[in-house]
Amino acid sequence: MKTVFMTGVTGYIGGSVAARLLKAGYQVNGLVRNEKDIVALTAVGIQPVAGSLEDEAVIAREAAAADAVINTASADNPYVVATILEALAGTDKKFIHTSGSSIAGDKARGAYAATEPYTFIPKNPRLEKAARVAIDRAVLAADGHYSVICPTMIYGTGTGIKKDSVQVPMLTEAARETGHGVYIGAGENRWSNVHIEDLANLYLLVLEQAPSGSFYYAENGILSLKEIAVAISKSLGFGGKTASITIEEAIRRWGMEGAHFGLGSNSIVSSVAAHNLGWLPVHNNLLSTIIKNDRD
Template sequence: MRIMIYGANGYLGSHLVRHFVAAGHDVTGFVRSADAAARLEAAGARATLGDLADLDGALAALDGADAAIYAAQLMLEDERRTIEAMTDRLAGSGKAFIFTSGTGVLSQRTDGDWSEDTFAEDDPFVPSKYIGSRKLTEDLVRASANRNLRAFVVRPPLIWGNGGCLAVTNFYESAARTGQVCYVGRGLNLYSNVHVEDLARLYELVLDKGVPGKLYHAVSGEANFRTIAEAVARTLGVAARSVTLAEAMEIWDKFTALIGLSICSRSRSPLARRELGWAPSPERLDILEETRHPAFAAAMRKYS
């Protein structure tokens, strides 16, 4: 299968490239720089140079592919316009298109407290005040399945593995800036999580067996943020401590404090498990293993 991946140079995108190349597919990544193109080619993929801001070029890259995966990052309004244009371009082709969303759309601000609410793929929820508008893009993609397009949404939780987890990076960053590993409030809040390689496997199953118009989760476990922060603190040999939301905004920034570290986002993946046969590897279930990856300590230098 000829697969075009948008965001191929990112954390998830680069793992998708490697996964599909290893599975024997003809993979092309849409990237912005010659350096990113060289990394793709070293991984056994092709590269198309371009920028999503140049929508005509981004759309033209769809034409030679049998399937396209959107794993890029844009502001929400720009993202919706881009995805609408892509699904319009592909309508009637019978090709496959996967839009990568995220469980931030169903997150609840708890300021560090736990929520008992947990959501399967088709459970109703109140969209997040902050990024819930992405659900409009999800709905647009799912509806495009009615136009002879094999359209799907994948909504990952917190992704970890191989030294790339954003939440763990944030905890290391707080240690570099304050000498302690900080979490918001009681730190009982959490994102459900999945290893990036298990998530990549889900994309392959969606292309192979997914039902057009469906949305799929991929969840392998949960750990609250205080537990993760304390694991990072043990690795660094420093203390972990609670901070207020106002302090968190000073340590990180408003977006990270509000959207990343003060909310609870709990999800389940019964549809992916039942319909696609997806399951995480038994060897990749413990996010606390990620806290000891040397990549995070190496990255701390830029925050010092």
């Protein structure tokens, strides 16, 4: 049985990826900080490794001992990535780093910006995303069997400990508080999206088949934020009623990152590389999932 060391196993992406790997017959050793999470991970078959992202020695030891490593804890932590790369140097062990498609984002404040879908890392990302892009490029340039997966707006119920995603729940909470769906500005900005189960399947596929130095966007659909707001409104019994908020209001509610690059931007990408690898996503309707999940 092959062993995969993972960071982020208590999170939405990491927990779902770990569950998929366990189902495929892998042993998963997961970095975990809290005692209560140790109990929960053990219950689902994950071998807990006590430590945090600041425990470089623990991360290095576990990375070196495992057959492969997957980082889902942070797209923006260069220390964790550097520690893993150093631990795997000179080996042919696989490493998958998790980025995020806000690297292709703009600061549109809810406006639609027509653009060709990105298929690779942007050559000239916005300054706010330059550090994340630098990590992605460093992983791909390193001498080893390394890949980067870049999820888009993720939806669906997680199959690990954490069940909820980020962006859709942010909008749902705001709708519950205000009595209507919300979007920033005109709400015409668009995001590519992907179901969590399809995303977990992509991690397994990349782990088993991807060549070194490969980069994959994960997407299977695209929607405007206004369309999502309408669906949330209907799901909560508000009859599709929506209202716009300003970027300033959004910043007060969600912070700079959440407002500008989580919900106010365009992030339009293509998963052509993943499809070429053999990825076959089966979920393609974020709107119906919103309505079903909230009604359930």
